[in-house]
Amino acid sequence: xxxxxxxxxxxxxxxxxxxxxxxxxxxxxxxxxxxxxxxxxxxxxxxxxxxxxxxxxxxxxxxxxxxxxxxxxxxxxxxxxxxxxxxxxxxxxxxxxxxxxxxxxxxx
Amino acid sequence: xxxxxxxxxxxxxxxxxxxxxxxxxxxxxxxxxxxxxxxxxxxxxxxxxxxxxxxxxxxxxxxxxxxxxxxxxxxxxxxxxxxxxxxxxxxxxxxxxxxxxxxxxxxxxxxx
Numbered sequence: 210x211x212x213x214x215x216x217x218x219x220x221x222x223x224x225x226x227x228x229x230x231x232x233x234x235x236x237x238x239x240x241x242x243x244x245x246x247x248x249x250x251x252x253x254x255x256x257x258x259x260x261x262x263x264x265x266x267x268x269x270x271x272x273x274x275x276x277x278x279x280x281x282x283x284x285x286x287x288x289x290x291x292x293x294x295x296x297x298x299x300x301x302x303x304x305x306x307x308x309x310x311x312x313x314x315x316x317x
Numbered sequence: 318x319x320x321x322x323x324x325x326x327x328x329x330x331x332x333x334x335x336x337x338x339x340x341x342x343x344x345x346x347x348x349x350x351x352x353x354x355x356x357x358x359x360x361x362x363x364x365x366x367x368x369x370x371x372x373x374x375x376x377x378x379x380x381x382x383x384x385x386x387x388x389x390x391x392x393x394x395x396x397x398x399x400x401x402x403x404x405x406x407x408x409x410x411x412x413x414x415x416x417x418x419x420x421x422x423x424x425x426x427x428x429x
Binding site: 213242250252253257259295297304305306307308309310 | 350352357358359360361362365375376405407409414415416417418419420422423
């Protein structure tokens with residue numbers, strides 16, 4: 210069974226800081242997802258990746274398949290980035306295993 | 318496009334009652350999923366479907382049933398509700414297993 214561990218569980222940052230959230234998993238996967246859950250509860254897909262690195266605006270996601278590790282970076286953080294960030298890993302059937310999430314709070 | 322639409326947003330059930338959570342998507346996605354989210358825990362897969370007429374159990378299927386008679390709709394049925402089913406339920410869809418997920422806004426269910 211795949212285990213997904215995220216760190217840190219909680220993170221408080223000052224506006225403008227560079228933020229890193231980590232995700233480790235225990236067995237091979239076909240894809241890794243990063244999701245954002247807003248304070249109101251809605252969930253949005255940020256990235257899906259199976260190798261290398263992806264960038265969207267101030268967000269960067271990387272994955273190291275050999276080390277079974279992924280990171281989500283936020284550059285020039287802003288209070289509107291405050292949310293829970295969730296890592297999920299999946300097999301070929303699309304059934305994902307989710308981490309418990311990292312709660313990020315960015316203070317102005 | 319409305320994306321993934323879930324109804325209702327909130328519901329309170331008494332123990333032993335039944336209800337159906339509705340989920341519809343207008344993106345012609347083949348894959349649809351039902352998850353539950355409990356406080357402090359990651360989302361858990363209840364059931365999923367890879368196309369109309371095909372459903373399969375996820376990690377926590379007990380106490381639930383699903384059907385997929387059309388590509389668009391994937392209702393989740395709770396029979397004989399129990400307090401352990403108090404949770405937030407999310408429906409999601411994707412084009413295939415290698416595509417991003419699209420989530421509904423969730424249904425907050427309380428069983429008392």
